[in-house]
Amino acid sequence: MEQKSGPIGVFDSGYGGLTVFKELVKELSQYDYIYLGDNARVPYGIRSFETVYQYTLECVNHLFEKGCSLIILACNTASAKALRNIQQKDLPKGPALRRVLGVIRPTTEIIGELSKSGHVGIFATMGTVNSESYVIEANKFFPQVKVYQEACPMWVPLVENNEHHSPGADYFVKKHIEQLLQQSADIDTIILACTHYPLLMDKIREFLPPHVQLVSQGHIVAHSLADYLQRHPEIEALCSKGGRKEYFTTESVTDFNKKAAFFLGKEVGSQLLNL
Known part of the structure; x- marks a missing residue:
């Protein structure tokens, strides 16, 4: 079955990944994005490899369910502890044109x-x-x-x-x-x-x-993604364009909106994701 185009997913353990998200939107504003912050379970940095892998995989799967074919782990801990397992163990089980990339x-x-x-x-x-x-x-x-x-x-x-x-x-x-x-x-x-x-x-x-x-790292990751999409037109074709942005959090919507607005410089309306 042919894959439909969808937004680029951006995942972080909290709202720190907005530092990367902001640069991605600045560099590649034509694409649609979904940002997911797992604020309910932050911080990831003190957790075991297995726990970080399980948490990250749950969030990645939710982004896949929301139509993303390309996901950026805008979290160094997730990139360090979960990315390789997801790429080698989990992605081969799904559609061929799904990619998860990190920041390291x-x-x-x-x-x-x-x-x-x-x-x-x-x-x-x-x-x-x-x-x-x-x-x-x-x-x-x-x-x-x-x-x-x-x-x-x-x-x-x-x-x-x-x-x-x-x-x-x-x-x-x-x-x-x-x-x-x-x-x-x-x-x-x-x-x-x-x-x-x-x-x-x-x-x-x-x-x-x-x-x-x-x-x-924000501008580094943004430049790298622009290069990646140029080199992989089959993935780029699955990234929908319209400049739309959605935000999801696993904790307080009010807190996320307040902190995200402070960092992004504009009001955002997030939605609660129950894991």
């Missing part, structure tokens, strides 16, 4: 071009750090680049609870900057390898040495 590979494909010293720092969740995904993937493309990781377990809760601008956030931000930079004095680039972390960017820059470049 697009970043590591250019990681060597970002740093002059070849020493790159990673701020990420505990789950992403423990997976070693950035170290492994970066080594495939740029064996000469040294990657240093720092897990920041409090950063997602700070963002999700709207405390990321508070004085209380200073301690946790300064602590992890110092611990990362202690690993190498040559780090000249730091990647925010969690889609929640760009909301902390101003706070991070307060304590970061001025010569260190801070990189968020």
Whole structure:
């Protein structure tokens, strides 16, 4: 049976993935999108591989049911802990032209071009750090680049609870900057390898040495997706065009709408998805 065209799905464990979603819409505004935030079960970063895989698969399947043929995991933890299993175990069971892509590979494909010293720092969740995904993937493309990781377990809760601008956030931000930079004095680039972390960017820059470049992933993922669609016209043909956007959350619609509007700069109307 011929597959129908549908929106591009964008998934995140909470609303941090809106940092990627915003750039996708800016770069590829002609497409329809569905954003799904699993706010009821955030944070993913402290959960086991199996749990993250099960949660992510549930949400991916819901997006497939809503007509998506292409889904972006705008969540580093899900990309690190669930993407490979979904691609290898689950996608082959369904229609041929379904794709699930992550945010780690697009970043590591250019990681060597970002740093002059070849020493790159990673701020990420505990789950992403423990997976070693950035170290492994970066080594495939740029064996000469040294990657240093720092897990920041409090950063997602700070963002999700709207405390990321508070004085209380200073301690946790300064602590992890110092611990990362202690690993190498040559780090000249730091990647925010969690889609929640760009909301902390101003706070991070307060304590970061001025010569260190801070990189968020949204524009990287958007450029990568544009290239992917150009190289895969059979997938691009299944992405409907109309500029429509829908938002789903597994928790409070009111909270999601408020936070999403703050970040996107406009009012949004989300719908509740019961898992």
